[in-house]
Amino acid sequence: MARLGPLPWIAPAVVLILLVVIWPVQEMVRTSFLRISTSGFVRGSAGFDKYRKLFDEPDLATVLGWTVVWTVAVVALTMVISLGLAQLFNQQFPGRRITRWALIAPWAASVLMTTIGFKWMLDRTAGVLNTALTDLGLIDGPQDWLGDPATARPWMILIAVFVSLPFTTYTLLAGLQTVPGEVYEASKVDGTNRWQTYWLITLPLLRPALLVGLVINLINVFNSFPVIWGTTQGGPGSTTATSTVFAYQLMNTDIGESAAMSVVNFALVVVMVLAFLKVSRWNEES
Numbered sequence: 001m002a003r004l005g006p007l008p009w010i011a012p013a014v015v016l017i018l019l020v021v022i023w024p025v026q027e028m029v030r031t032s033f034l035r036i037s038t039s040g041f042v043r044g045s046a047g048f049d050k051y052r053k054l055f056d057e058p059d060l061a062t063v064l065g066w067t068v069v070w071t072v073a074v075v076a077l078t079m080v081i082s083l084g085l086a087q088l089f090n091q092q093f094p095g096r097r098i099t100r101w102a103l104i105a106p107w108a109a110s111v112l113m114t115t116i117g118f119k120w121m122l123d124r125t126a127g128v129l130n131t132a133l134t135d136l137g138l139i140d141g142p143q144d145w146l147g148d149p150a151t152a153r154p155w156m157i158l159i160a161v162f163v164s165l166p167f168t169t170y171t172l173l174a175g176l177q178t179v180p181g182e183v184y185e186a187s188k189v190d191g192t193n194r195w196q197t198y199w200l201i202t203l204p205l206l207r208p209a210l211l212v213g214l215v216i217n218l219i220n221v222f223n224s225f226p227v228i229w230g231t232t233q234g235g236p237g238s239t240t241a242t243s244t245v246f247a248y249q250l251m252n253t254d255i256g257e258s259a260a261m262s263v264v265n266f267a268l269v270v271v272m273v274l275a276f277l278k279v280s281r282w283n284e285e286s
Contacts, residue, residue: 031255032256070153071222073157074224075221078160078165079214082168085173086175086176089173106165115226118155124142124143127142149239156227156228174209184197187200187201215277218273218276229245247265
């Protein structure tokens with residue numbers, strides 16, 4: 001046993017990674033080079049034809065552009081709002097425990113279930129939003145909030161931020177609670193004001209938690225499927241589809257092309273995360 005070293009301990013994790021990460025990626029790449037019928041029968045090798053077909057798709061540029069906007073907007077808003085909430089929940093105030101519990105609700109519920117709840121609220125005929133705004137005289141009649149990309153996209157971003165807040169807030173809150181109180185006492189002795197203390201002490205010490213929140217949110221938001229599919233299914237057409245939803249849409253017409261889009265998505269995630277970690281110098285001490 002001693003000769004094997006740590007292998008017996010890490011073997012389950014290695015096997016799990018091989019089964020749920022490496023093998024699916026390998027199958028995804030292999031499928032992207034095959035010609036497969038819509039019924040699932042392999043008709044032979046397709047070479048790079050599926051990738052050529054994918055990059056010739058007229059909607060691809062729109063989809064990739066919206067994917068960038070979607071990811072940046074949701075992650076940025078989530079981090080900013082979560083930082084404020086974490087700072088609030090780190091303070092002592094009446095009812096703090098109840099408000100902390102309330103924040104867990106969107107996290108505890110299914111993302112798809114939360115999305116469907118918002119979809120009902122935004123429904124053109126029976127949605128409470130249209131009813132309330134009409135009664136208040138703010139709109140002349142029911143609006144199809146999810147039928148027009150101009151209004152659907154902001155609502156989709158809002159829903160995605162709503163379901164992302166609990167995890168990110170608690171991650172940052174955990175980071176804030178690891179900051180030693182002695183550091184703040186020393187800063188007071190040095191005569192720093194509250195803004196200088198926050199900028200020079202709190203944020204640098206919160207850096208590990210910020211990096212965890214950013215990286216996980218980047219991956220989750222980029223790959224987000226339930227919010228978009230549960231509201232608009234990427235429509236009309238593919239105007240509100242991100243690259244992940246677009247890959248699912250392509251599966252209805254060409255499984256090989258859908259796999260090619262999935263390979264591109266996987267490569268984009270890897271490049272995006274590596275670039276972010278490189279820029280942020282995550283493994284350097286503050």
